[in-house]
Amino acid sequence: MDVPEERKRQERKRLLRRSLDRYQRRLGQDLELHRSAPSPEAVERLASGDRSGIEILALACSLYAPQAVE
Structure with missing residues (x-):
């Protein structure tokens, strides 16, 4: 992995943690x-792994979708 990509990855992780x-x-x-919060397990899934911003958004939407219909 080149240096700019590694910096982007580290910045994504920092922003997600923040x-x-x-x-x-x-x-x-x-x-x-x-009341509308996802389960702690869902939040942990968001925090784990090495995903791009769009992958984090897609995962967040899929985790939240079941609650949106209630």
């Missing part, structure tokens, strides 16, 4: 977010 940390902080403060 987003998930913010999500965890807000979860305890926002009742609506808490």
